[in-house]
Amino acid sequence: MASTDSSGISFTAYYTGEVWRQHGLSSEAFNTTQGKTLYYLGQPFEKFARAVAGFSTQTTLLQRHHMIDEVVRKAITEQGVTQIVEIACGLSPRGVRFCQEFPDLHYLEADLPAMLAHKERLLAENGLLTANHRVVGINILEESTHDALAVVFQRELDPTRKTLVITEGLINYFDYQTISIFWRNLAQVLKQFPAGAYVTDLYPNFQWHPMNRLISTFIHGLAFATKSSVTLHFKSQQAIVDGFSQLGFAKTTVHIPEAYYGVLPIPTQRMASLVRVVENWV
Numbered sequence: 001m002a003s004t005d006s007s008g009i010s011f012t013a014y015y016t017g018e019v020w021r022q023h024g025l026s027s028e029a030f031n032t033t034q035g036k037t038l039y040y041l042g043q044p045f046e047k048f049a050r051a052v053a054g055f056s057t058q059t060t061l062l063q064r065h066h067m068i069d070e071v072v073r074k075a076i077t078e079q080g081v082t083q084i085v086e087i088a089c090g091l092s093p094r095g096v097r098f099c100q101e102f103p104d105l106h107y108l109e110a111d112l113p114a115m116l117a118h119k120e121r122l123l124a125e126n127g128l129l130t131a132n133h134r135v136v137g138i139n140i141l142e143e144s145t146h147d148a149l150a151v152v153f154q155r156e157l158d159p160t161r162k163t164l165v166i167t168e169g170l171i172n173y174f175d176y177q178t179i180s181i182f183w184r185n186l187a188q189v190l191k192q193f194p195a196g197a198y199v200t201d202l203y204p205n206f207q208w209h210p211m212n213r214l215i216s217t218f219i220h221g222l223a224f225a226t227k228s229s230v231t232l233h234f235k236s237q238q239a240i241v242d243g244f245s246q247l248g249f250a251k252t253t254v255h256i257p258e259a260y261y262g263v264l265p266i267p268t269q270r271m272a273s274l275v276r277v278v279e280n281w282v
């Protein structure tokens with residue numbers, strides 16, 4: 001049986017958590033030593049990338065985070081979503097921000113046990129856990145254990161609420177064969193709600209991109225550091241739409257950063273953007 005331990009990825013959540021905090025998107029609750037250490041260690045590489053390419057990993061991290069926020073906010077205000085599950089939440093501050101903005105929202109933050117325990121402690125110490133804002137273990141690679149997606153959804157969620165699932169910074173750590181099993185399961189479980197949506201960021205395999213060679217090198221380093229199978233998914237925008245349709249989603253919209261330049265407070269870049277935010281409804 002394939003291993004379901006992908007906890008080697010977890011440390012990267014401290015880096016992104018600190019990027020959000022440094023850019024005013026987070027809460028002091030998520031001020032961690034691990035985050036600050038990784039952030040300052042990464043600064044020389046970030047500066048080098050910005051000087052050479054005009055953008056860095058921070059650019060795409062901020063673009064994706066703002067865009068996901070926007071798509072989720074619209075799903076709440078325009079589509080009536082009242083229940084959210086953020087899988088692989090890491091130190092995402094989104095649950096805190098959205099629960100403050102929408103007091104009736106039910107928000108479930110999910111991650112692997114060690115990361116989840118740290119998140120739960122930070123939330124609890126800062127008085128941020130409530131009956132509506134909770135944490136739970138989910139391992140997307142499990143299929144029938146206590147932490148499996150369908151088992152957790154059955155146990156923890158209100159089936160009468162319109163429900164939206166978020167993953168951010170997760171799916172490119174897995175090869176297509178592995179992540180597509182999760183995606184299919186997710187499309188299935190979302191069908192039990194009056195409306196079901198899935199919003200994720202995604203780094204596609206755009207071979208035309210001028211940074212393609214540099215990105216391949218970065219991917220090899222990241223795969224080594226996280227002991228994972230970092231993979232870019234889908235070769236075109238149409239392939240993303242077709243792919244999610246084949247996985248059981250009824251409607252897919254691909255959001256690109258350029259469409260939000262000047263609209264959201266996201267960093268811009270001269271070169272074509274690398275990250276996409278995919279919004280799927282079942």
Ligand SMILES: C[S@@+](CC[C@H](N)C(=O)[O-])C[C@H]1O[C@@H](n2cnc3c(N)ncnc32)[C@H](O)[C@@H]1O
Pocket residue numbers: 004006007009010011012013016017087088089090091092110111112115138139140141167168169170
């Ligand atoms: C790159 S971090 C992303 C965290 C946060 N969403 C962000 O954007 O910073 C990846 C997260 O995925 C979690 N993770 C890794 N493998 C997982 C799995 N099999 N199931 C659920 N979460 C997983 C890690 O613990 C970590 O919090």
